[in-house]
Amino acid sequence: MELLSAIETRKSIRAFTKEPVPREIIKKILEVTLRAPSGSNTQPWEFTVVSGEVLENIKGDNIEKLLSGTVVNSRSNGYIGIHRERKVELAKDIFALMKIEREDREKRLEWLMRGFRFFDAPAAIIIAADKSLEGSWSMFDIGAVSQTICLAAVNYGIGTCIEEQGVVFQDVIRKNTSISEDKEVIIGIALGYPDPDHPANKLVSRRESLDVITDWLGF
Ligand SMILES: Cc1cc2nc3c(=O)[nH]c(=O)nc-3n(C[C@H](O)[C@H](O)[C@H](O)COP(=O)(O)O)c2cc1C
Structure with a gap:
């Protein structure tokens, strides 16, 4: 697939078929992703790929913790102004x-739970x-590696959703993986074959126009 077409067609997929994603394909995606850039070539990313029983246990533990009323320490809680407006707009578009x-409240909770279940994806990549490295370029680097994973996945017809919800309970992730206390769990990426009929997958999220966010100088 052409690069620009992959960039244009990638979007967050929030419903998947039950078809498993073969380990060899995830490996190919990760192999090519290793070419992603990082500050001073530090390559801070560490991948844990989960599927099957391990992923099911994570989903179950996430839901148990969510329903027990545990406070969700999300990095996206603090948005204000235009950034909050865009967040609200996204939620409204999905709910519509x-x-x-x-x-x-019942349906909203059901939707929230889907996020904590990696949108019922058959596989996920957890990046730690x-x-x-806290305070270094590592967050930036992991952003670059995440987008590269998502673009490479498009090549194989695999849908992705970069998501915080699945990994926000770090203790759940640690309990079910080998990620130790000296590692920060940064982000998860749900992986699977997109369910073409699911309404959530119809979403094409909005973007601010280039004119609003760009200053062209010296042309
Ligand atoms: C750092 C990060 C965290 C995200 N966490 C979530 C999440 O927890 N739940 C979710 O549904 N989407 C999550 N997303 C997906 C964004 O909502 C999505 O990328 C954004 O709305 C743009 O839509 P698009 O990916 O379809 O282009 C996350 C994306 C990023 C980059």
Whole structure:
């Protein structure tokens, strides 16, 4: 697939078929992803690929913890101004497609739980980095590696959703993987074959126009 076409067609997929993603294909995606850039070539990313029983246990433990009322320490809690507006707009767009009314707490909870279940994906990649890297370029680098994974996945017809929800309970991730206390769990990426009929997958998220966010100088 052409590069620009992959960039244009990649989007977050929030519903998957039950078809497993072969380990060899995930390996190919990760192999090519290793070419992603990083500050001083530090390559801070560490991958844990989960599927089957391990992923099911993570999903189950996440839901148990969520329903027990544990506070979710999300990095996206603190948005204000235009960034909050865009976050709210995204939620409204998804809920409209899912036909979830604002007051419908049950359906909203069901949607929230899907996020904590990696949108029922058959596989996921968890990305962690050494805690000593905090304050370095590692977050930026992991952003680059995440997008590279998602683009490479497009090549194989695999849908992805970069997601915090699945990994926000770090203790759940540690319990079910070998990620130790000296590593920060940064992000998860749900992987699977997109369910073409699911309303959430119809979403094409909005973008600010280039004119609004770009200053062209010296042309
Ligand atoms: C760092 C990061 C964390 C994200 N966490 C979540 C998440 O927890 N749940 C979710 O549904 N989407 C999550 N997303 C997906 C974004 O909502 C999505 O990328 C954004 O709305 C743009 O839509 P698109 O990916 O379809 O282009 C996350 C994306 C990023 C980059």
